[in-house]
Amino acid sequence: MALFKNQFANVVEWKEFRDDMIFWKWNNDEIKKGSKLIIRPGQDAIFLYNGKIEGIFQDEGEYDIETQIIPFLSTLKGFKFGFNTGMRAEVLFVNTKEFVVKWGTKNAINIPTPQLPGGMPVRSNGTFTFKVNDYVALIDKIAGVKNSYLVEDVKIRITAVLDELLMKWISKEGKDMFNLQANASEIGRGIKEDLDMKIIDDGMTITGFNIMSFNYPEEIQDMINKTASHSMIGDLGKYQQVSMVDGISSGKVKGGGTAADMAGMMMGMNIAKEMMENMNNNSNSNSNSNKKPNFCPNCGAKTEGANFCPNCGQKLA
Structure with missing residues (x-):
């Protein structure tokens, strides 16, 4: 029963x-x-x-x-x-968990900048997190007509507006277009607030938005790297010498041994020239320090090249 x-x-x-x-x-x-x-x-x-x-x-x-x-x-x-x-x-x-979603720009975003008339092409990637926080809104907007809802559905909605928001917050005044990573936290906070407004009516909230990296075209990145190298070394001549040494040691300076030998000889000549200039400067400095005065610094009498003043006996050299 x-x-x-x-x-x-x-x-x-x-x-x-x-x-x-x-x-x-x-x-x-x-x-x-x-x-x-x-x-x-x-x-x-x-x-x-x-x-x-x-x-x-x-x-x-x-x-x-x-x-x-x-x-x-x-x-x-x-x-x-x-x-x-x-x-x-x-x-x-x-x-009830907090969902973590990876994102990335599909195409480069052209950010307006005075340095480049066509705009700075930038790609970016990172993660964002979200969770359900309002069951009434969730049921009213989504669950009332759907039997299930996936993280991918939210990701599609977010990525549809992400390029626009990246452009908005990157273009804010004061951003260094060649070092956007330095402003990644500030840009991320602004995007998080805007994204939260996009999904809050559906009963969800963005709990975090993280920018992992900004990526430039190869030629732009090379320019940034060279500029950083110049700043670190501080002198163009030294930079050229360092570049030559790097080329020889890495094997990038080739040509059956002749090119490498010529590069080595040129560097040796440059170094020898600098040594000779240093020696001449030191020699001039020493000769100037050993030169005898024409008049005694003590009494003002004419010395005529003597080691001691003939008037007061002051040592002259």
């Missing part, structure tokens, strides 16, 4: 739980007498009746619907199961 009594009972649960699914709706015809509700970690269960929220259950575990769930429902708390009748209701399971 007990088997016959519960033969129509069902289990209300999110069986095929997916990490990339934001919500899933259980909408069988009826919840029968003796049915159970199972809530797993990372899930909330929302009972819906005629499209309205009847109750939200957040604690994981297994519950008897008749004795542990119905008494807490808004308009169904007095519902009594009949032998052949059940409760017609839907149960929306919501994934």
Whole structure:
């Protein structure tokens, strides 16, 4: 008799739980007498009746619907199961985790800049995070007409407006177009606020937006690297010498040995020239320091090249 009594009972649960699914709706015809509700970690269960929220259950575990769930429902708390009748209701399971999504620009974004008339072509990539924070809005805008919703659905919406927002926040005054990474945090905060306004009405919120890198065309990146090298070395002549040494040591200066030998000889000549100039400067400095004065610094008498002043005896050299 007990088997016959519960033969129509069902289990209300999110069986095929997916990490990339934001919500899933259980909408069988009826919840029968003796049915159970199972809530797993990372899930909330929302009972819906005629499209309205009847109750939200957040604690994981297994519950008897008749004795542990119905008494807490808004308009169904007095519902009594009949032998052949059940409760017609839907149960929306919501994934409560924070979702992490990778993003990247499909095409280069041309950012207006005075240095380049056609704009600076920039690519970028990073991550953003979001989660569900308003069940009423979620049901009103999305869950009311859909049985499930994926992270990919949100990603498509975000990436559709991301290029526009990147251009907006990169173009803000004071940004160094050749060192955008230095302003990545500020740009990311602005984009996060704008993206949050895009999805907040759907019951979700952007919890973070991170820019991993900005990427320039190869020729622009080479120019940036060379400019940085010049700044670090500080002198064009030294930069050329360092470049020559790098070319010889890396094997980039080739030509059957002749080119490398010529480069080495030129560098040797340059170094020898610098040494000779240094020696001449030192010699001139020494000769100037040993030159005898024509007049005594003590009494002013004419010295005529003597080592001592003939008038007062002051040592002159």
